[in-house]
Amino acid sequence: MTWARKILRVNLTSGTVKEEALNMEWAADYIGQRGLGTRYLVEETDPKCDALGPDNKLIFATGPLTGTTVSTGGRYSVITKSPLTGAIACSNSGGFIGAELKSAGWDMIIFEGKSSSPVYLHVQNEVAKLVSAEDLWGKSVWETDKLLHEKHKDPQTRIAAVGRSAESGCLYAAVINDLHRAAGRSGVGTVMASKNLKALVVRGTRGVGNIKDPVRFMNSVAEQKQVLAENAVTGQGLPALGTQVLMNVINEVGALPSRNMQDNQFDGAGNISGEAMLEPRASDGKPNLTTNAACFGCTIACGRISTIDKTHFSVENKPEYWGNSGGLEYEAAWAMGADTGVDDLDAITYTNFVCNEDGFDPISFGATVAAAMELFELGAITTDQTDGVELKFGSAKALTWCADQVATGAGFGRDLGLGSKRLCEKYGHPDLSMTVKGQEFPAYDPRGIQGMGLTYATSNRGACHLRSYTVASEILGIPEKTDPLVSEGKAGLVKAFQDATAAVDSMGICVFTTFAWTLDNMAPQIDAACEGDWTVERLGEAGERIWNLERDYNNKAGMTGADDTLPKRLLKDAAKTGPAEGRVCDLDKMLPEYYELRGWTSGGEVTDDIRQKLSLPA
Amino acid sequence: MQRSLYIDPDKCTGCLQCEMACSYENEGVFNPSKSRIKVFTFHDEGRFVPYTCTQCDEAWCLHACPVEAITMNKSTGAMEVSESVCVGCKVCTIACPFGTVNYSQDTGKVVKCDLCGGDPKCASACPTSAITYVDADATGLDKMRAWAAKTDSANTAN
Ligand code: SF4
Numbered sequence: 001m002t003w004a005r006k007i008l009r010v011n012l013t014s015g016t017v018k019e020e021a022l023n024m025e026w027a028a029d030y031i032g033q034r035g036l037g038t039r040y041l042v043e044e045t046d047p048k049c050d051a052l053g054p055d056n057k058l059i060f061a062t063g064p065l066t067g068t069t070v071s072t073g074g075r076y077s078v079i080t081k082s083p084l085t086g087a088i089a090c091s092n093s094g095g096f097i098g099a100e101l102k103s104a105g106w107d108m109i110i111f112e113g114k115s116s117s118p119v120y121l122h123v124q125n126e127v128a129k130l131v132s133a134e135d136l137w138g139k140s141v142w143e144t145d146k147l148l149h150e151k152h153k154d155p156q157t158r159i160a161a162v163g164r165s166a167e168s169g170c171l172y173a174a175v176i177n178d179l180h181r182a183a184g185r186s187g188v189g190t191v192m193a194s195k196n197l198k199a200l201v202v203r204g205t206r207g208v209g210n211i212k213d214p215v216r217f218m219n220s221v222a223e224q225k226q227v228l229a230e231n232a233v234t235g236q237g238l239p240a241l242g243t244q245v246l247m248n249v250i251n252e253v254g255a256l257p258s259r260n261m262q263d264n265q266f267d268g269a270g271n272i273s274g275e276a277m278l279e280p281r282a283s284d285g286k287p288n289l290t291t292n293a294a295c296f297g298c299t300i301a302c303g304r305i306s307t308i309d310k311t312h313f314s315v316e317n318k319p320e321y322w323g324n325s326g327g328l329e330y331e332a333a334w335a336m337g338a339d340t341g342v343d344d345l346d347a348i349t350y351t352n353f354v355c356n357e358d359g360f361d362p363i364s365f366g367a368t369v370a371a372a373m374e375l376f377e378l379g380a381i382t383t384d385q386t387d388g389v390e391l392k393f394g395s396a397k398a399l400t401w402c403a404d405q406v407a408t409g410a411g412f413g414r415d416l417g418l419g420s421k422r423l424c425e426k427y428g429h430p431d432l433s434m435t436v437k438g439q440e441f442p443a444y445d446p447r448g449i450q451g452m453g454l455t456y457a458t459s460n461r462g463a464c465h466l467r468s469y470t471v472a473s474e475i476l477g478i479p480e481k482t483d484p485l486v487s488e489g490k491a492g493l494v495k496a497f498q499d500a501t502a503a504v505d506s507m508g509i510c511v512f513t514t515f516a517w518t519l520d521n522m523a524p525q526i527d528a529a530c531e532g533d534w535t536v537e538r539l540g541e542a543g544e545r546i547w548n549l550e551r552d553y554n555n556k557a558g559m560t561g562a563d564d565t566l567p568k569r570l571l572k573d574a575a576k577t578g579p580a581e582g583r584v585c586d587l588d589k590m591l592p593e594y595y596e597l598r599g600w601t602s603g604g605e606v607t608d609d610i611r612q613k614l615s616l617p618a
Numbered sequence: 619m620q621r622s623l624y625i626d627p628d629k630c631t632g633c634l635q636c637e638m639a640c641s642y643e644n645e646g647v648f649n650p651s652k653s654r655i656k657v658f659t660f661h662d663e664g665r666f667v668p669y670t671c672t673q674c675d676e677a678w679c680l681h682a683c684p685v686e687a688i689t690m691n692k693s694t695g696a697m698e699v700s701e702s703v704c705v706g707c708k709v710c711t712i713a714c715p716f717g718t719v720n721y722s723q724d725t726g727k728v729v730k731c732d733l734c735g736g737d738p739k740c741a742s743a744c745p746t747s748a749i750t751y752v753d754a755d756a757t758g759l760d761k762m763r764a765w766a767a768k769t770d771s772a773n774t775a776n
Contacts, residue, residue, distance in 0.1 A: 069638040069648050069743070096634075103649060156651060179661070207641060207649025218642075225745060239631075290664035294633035299745035301631035305664040324664030 001210035002064050002529050003027055004107045008128055010121055012195050013054060013113030017121075017128045022107050027064070028532055029615065031539075032107065034090050035506035035546040037061035037079035040110060041088070042549060042617060047557035051083035051187075052194040054114040060101070060160075060200065063508025064530050067102030067208035067296075069218075071225050072510035074099040074296025082186040083194075084171045084364070084419055085438040085462040087554045091174070091188045092466070092505055094295030095181030097158035097202055104204025111195060120148070120161075120199035125206055133198035140164055140407070141176045142357045148201055160200045163359030166193035168409020170417030172364035172440075180326025180356040181295065186439060186461050189359050217528035224521050225299050231516035233476065238302040238512065239292050243330035244274030246443075246471075251338075253475055253484060254578025255448030257441070258338045259393050260370040261434045261567075264445045264575040268343025272333050276345055277304070283311045288345055290324050300512060304328060306349055314350035314400045321353055328352050331465070334443030335366025336403075340373060341393035351403040358407035364419055367440035369402045371420040371432055380427040386412050434570075437462035437563050446570055446587075448580030449474050451482070451490040454590040457564045458494065460550040466511060468497030478515055485579070487586035491593035502550075503543035545614040548598075552606045552616060561604030564591060620695040620754040623731075623738060625668050629748035632659055632666035639743035643734055654718075654731040655740045655749075668749060670740070671718035671731040673697055679730070682713030695754065696733040704728055 007020045023039075030036040037059040049055040059079040066073055076098030082089035101109070104125045111121075118133040136144050141163040148159050158178060166173030166189040173189030174182040183189075211217045228234040237245040250256045251269040258266035270276060277288040286307065294301035306327025308315050315321040328349055336348045355362040369391075375381040376391035383389065391398045405413030415423055420440050424433035434441050439462025446453030451470030459467040470493050474484035482493060500519055504511050507526055519536045527534035554563075565571075570585045595602060599610045611618065637653035645652045655670035677697045680688040687703035688710060690696070699719075704727040710719045711728060719730040731738075733751075741751040752759070 067648060069635060069642065071635075071745075103651075205649065205651040207645070207647030207652060209647035209649075222742075229745060291666075292631055293664075293666070294631035296634055297638065298631075298633050299635060301633060301746075303631075307664075323662030325661070 001212070001531060002068055002208055003032065004102060004105050006106050008106050008109045008123070010109060010111045010128070010130065011113050012111060012115040012119065012130070012197060015115070015130055017130065029542065030546060030549075031063065031503065031506035031542050033061045033063035033066070033075065033077045033506045033508055034079065034092070034502065035542060035549075037077055037108065038088065038090065038546060038549055038553070040108070041079050041081075042553055044110075045081065047081070047553050049081060051081040051086065051191060054195075056081045056191060058111040058188070058191050058195060058197070060109045062098050062102045062107055063506055065526060066508030067099040068211070068508075068529060069297060070221055070509060070525050070529070071228055071299040072295065072297060072513055073508050074298065075508050075510055076101065077505065078175055078183040078188040080188055080191045081557070082188070082461065083190050084187040086557055087437050087461055087559060088550050089186035089188050089191075089461055090505075090550070091183035091185045092511075093175070093177055093181050093183040094298065094510060095158075095178035096296045097160050097177040097200070098508070099208075099296040100158040100202045100204045102204065102208050103206055104202055105206050109200070111197060114194070115196040118196050118198050120197065120201055122152070123200070123202045123204070125204055136198045137167065138164065140357050141359045142179060144199055145179055148199060152201060152203070154203055157201060157203045159202075161198060161359070162189040162193045163357065164408045165358045165360040165406055165417065166190050168414070168417065170360050170406055170409060171419045171422070172361040172417075174359045174361050176356055176359045182356070182359075182361070184361045185363065185464065211529050212531055213528045217525065220524045220528050224517065224525060227521060228299055228513065228516050233478070233515035234300045234513065238300050238515070241274030241277075242292065242302045242304045244277060244304070244328060244333060246330045247273035247333060248275065249475065250444060252578070253448055254575060254580035255445040255484070256334065256338055256443065257445040259341050260339060260367075260374040260432065261441065261445065261569055262374070263577070264448055264580055265577050266338040266341070266343075268341070269338060271343040272337040272345050272348060277306065277327065281309050283309050288349060289327060295510070298510065300510075302512060308349050308353070309346045312346035312350070313397070314347055321350065325353050326356055331442045332362035332366070335363045335440070336369070336399060337366075338443070339366050339370040340399055342396050342399050344396035347396035347400055350400055354403040354407050360406055363442050364440040365403070365406060365416070367434055368416050368420045368423060369399060371424055371434065372402070372416060373398070374432050375424065375427045375429060378429070380429055385415065431568055434567055435463055436566060437559065439463045444471055445575065445580065446566065446585040447575040447583045448578070449484045450487040450586060450590070451484070451493055453566060453570065453585035453587050454490055454494045454594060455497075457566055457587055457591065458498075458594060460547070460554060466501070468494045468501060469511070469514070470494060470497055472515065476515070479518060485583060487589050491590050491597055494590075494594060495597050498547050499540055499543035501543070502546040503539040506542065506546060541614070545616065548606050548610055548614055549616055552611075555605050561595070561602070564604055621751050622673065622695075622754040622757050623670065623733070623741060624750050624752045624757045624760070626748050626760065627665065627667040629746040630657065630666040630668055631746055632657055633745065635743040635745060636668060636740035636749055639739035643739040644729070654729060669718070671697070672716070673733070678713040678715060679710035679719050682709045684709060691732070691735075694733045694736040697730070698732045699728055699730055701725070701727050
C-alpha cells in the first residue's frame with residue numbers, strides 16, 4: 001500500500017457524498033495524484049465540456065507517498081479542465097492539507113455537478129458532509145480560513161478555499177490551502193467557485209501506514225534525506241534563499257524577461273532578489289525574510305515567511321498586513337516584479353500577500369499586468385479604463401492597485417482577471433500576449449534558454465516551467481550541463497524531463513527534490529513503501545503514459561500542433577542584451593524532432609501505436 | 619551519562635518529520651496527531667516551536683500517579699508510563715504543568731515521551747538540528763557558544 005484505496009465522490013448537484021474503492025489497476029499504471037487524477041478525469045468527462053459548467057469535474061488527488069515520511073511527501077494536485085486554456089489543468093500544492101486528507105483515509109475527492117448555493121465539504125476521517133457556506137461567500141481566503149477554524153475548533157484542521165477573485169470569475173484563480181500554499185495555475189480555483197464550492201475542510205487522525213517493507217523504507221528515506229541535505233541546491237541554496245536564489249542567476253545569463261518580455265534582462269533584479277530579502281531595512285532594521293518554512297514532511301524548506309515594511313505605502317494604514325505570511329517565490333517575484341518593471345520589494349511582497357489572501361495566481365496576474373502596461377503605453381488602454389491610474393512599467397502604485405482590483409473583481413480588475421490573452425484581444429493587440437494556449441509565461445526567456453521554448457510550447461497546461469524544467473540542465477548543470485543557447489539536443493532533453501516530472505508529480509512528492517534526486521533516488525523509496533515492483537523503468541514508462549494521456553485529452557479538446565507555438569516576440573524579435581543578445585527561440589528546429597521522439601504525427605497528434613504501446617484508453 | 623532532548627526553535631522549519639518519526643516509532647503509523655512531540659506554528663510571528671516532555675527530575679506526573687504507573691528509567695532518565703499498570707485516571711495530565719502527558723482515547727491510557735529508550739527518533743529525523751539529544755549537563759552549551767561569539771572584547775576594551 002500506501003494508497004488509502006478509497007475515493008470520496010461528491011455530487012454537488014444532488015448534495016450526496018459517497019465512498020468508492022480506488023481503481024487499483026489504474027493506480028498500477030498511473031501511480032496517483034497527477035496521473036491517476038487525470039485518468040479519472042479522462043474516463044468521466046468530455047474534453048470538450050464547458051470548463052465552468054456542471055459537466056466539468058474537479059479532482060483533488062494525493063499520491064501514494066503523500067502523508068508518509070518521505071521527504072516532501074505532502075503533495076496533492078487539483079485536476080480539472082482549465083477555463084483559462086481549455087486544456088487539461090493540473091495544479092500541484094504542498095502545505096499540509098494533502099497529507100491531512102490521506103491521514104483521514106482518502107486518496108482522492110471527485111467533485112461533480114454544481115451546487116445550487118454555496119457549500120463547503122467537511123471531512124473528518126471517514127465522515128464527510130456538505131455544509132452551507134452562505135456566510136462565507138464573498139469572503140477572502142484568509143477570512144474564510146479564520147471563520148472555519150473558529151467554527152471547527154481543532155487547530156489542526158486543514159483548510160483549502162477560494163477567494164473573491166474566483167467568485168468574480170477571474171480566470172486564473174487558485175485554490176489556496178494552509179493560508180499561503182497554492183494549487184496556483186490554470187484557474188483551478190475558478191472551476192471550484194463555478195461549482196459554488198467555497199472550501200474543503202479536513203481533519204484526519206488515522207495516519208498513514210501499511211508500509212510494504214518498513215525497515216527498507218525507513219533506511220531508504222533516511223539515506224535520501226541525506227542526499228538532499230548534502231546537495232548544494234536543496235541543502236543550501238533553497239533553504240537560505242528559497243527559489244529566489246534564481247533571480248540574479250537568471251538575470252546574469254540574460255534570460256530574465258522584463259517589461260512584458262520586451263527585454264531579456266532587468267536592471268532592478270538585485271532589488272527584488274533572494275539576497276535583497278535578507279537585507280535589513282531602514283525603518284525597523286528587520287529584513288523582509290523572517291524565516292524559511294517547510295511544507296509537510298519536507299526537509300528542504302524553501303518556503304519564505306516574510307513581512308512588509310510597516311511604513312511602506314501599500315500597508316501604511318493596514319495593520320492586518322503587518323504580520324508574517326507567505327513571502328515571495330522566484331516566479332511570483334519575477335512576474336509581479338521584473339515583468340512589470342517594478343523593483344520595489346515591499347510592493348511585490350504586498351501583492352503576493354493579496355494573491356494568497358484572495359486566491360489568484362501571481363504568475364498569470366503579474367504577466368497580465370505587464371501586458372496591460374504595454375497596452376497602456378501604446379495608448380490602447382487609457383486612464384478611462386483605469387480610474388485615472390497611470391498603468392506604467394515600473395509603477396509600484398499601479399501594480400498594487402491592480403492586485404486590489406483583481407482580488408475583488410472590481411472595475412478594471414474584471415479585465416485583468418481575463419488573463420493576458422483575452423485582455424490583449426479585447427484591446428486589439430493579440431500579439432502582445434505572452435502566453436501559450438492562453439496561459440502566461442513564467443520567469444525564463446526562451447531566447448536565452450532554448451529548451452524552455454520547447455517546454456512552454458508543448459506543455460500540456462499552457463506555458464509552464466514545471467512540466468520540464470530544463471533550466472536545471474541548461475543553467476545549473478543538473479543532471480548534466482547543456483548549452484542554453486543551443487537548440488540542438490533539446491527535444492530529447494525536454495521529453496526526458498517531461499516524462500520524469502509526470503512520474504514525480506504522481507507520487508506525492510515535490511519536483512524540487514529533482515535538483516538532487518533522479519528517479520534512481522525515488523524508486524527505492526516508493527518500491528519499499530508500495531505494493532508492486534517500482535523500478536526506475538516502470539516510473540519512467542508511467543511518466544510517458546501520463547504525458548500522452550494529457551496530450552490526448554488536449555487533442556480531443558480540439559488542440560493541435562498549431563497550438564504548440566510561442567508569441568512572435570520570442571520567435572522573431574532578438575534578445576537585446578547579455579549572453580543571449582541577438583538570439584531568438586529556435587522552436588521550429590526543435591518541434592519536429594520532438595514530435596518524432598514522441599512518436600506522434602507531424603501535426604502533434606497521439607497515434608494509435610502509441611496508445612497501444614502505453615496501454616492508453618482509446 | 620544521561621542525555622536530554624535539546625530544542626532550538628529558531629532552527630525549526632515546521633516540517634513535522636519529528637512528529638512522523640515519533641508516531642511511527644510508537645504507533646506504527648505516520649500520524650502527527652499521535653505524536654508525543656508537537657510543533658506549534660505561530661503564524662503572525664513566523665515561528666515554529668517544537669515542544670515535548672523535559673523529563674523533570676522531581677516529576678509532578680510521577681508523584682501524582684496513584685498506582686505508580688510512572689517510573690523513572692534509570693539509564694535514560696525518562697519518566698515512563700507502564701501501560702499495564704496505568705488505569706487511565708488522568709491525574710498525571712492534571713499534575714503536569716506543561717501539558718506534555720496526554721490521554722489516548724484509543725487505549726484508555728496516558729502517553730508521554732519516553733526518549734524512545736535512549737534513541738529519540740524525533741532527534742534523528744529532524745533535518746535542521748532543531749532537536750538534538752545532548753549531554754544532560756550541557757544543554758546550554760550551544761547557546762553559550764552563540765553568545766560567546768557575539769562577545770567581542772576588542773571592541774569594548776576602550
Ligand atoms: S523535524 Fe525538526 S525542523 Fe522539522 S518540525 Fe520537527 S523540530 Fe522542526
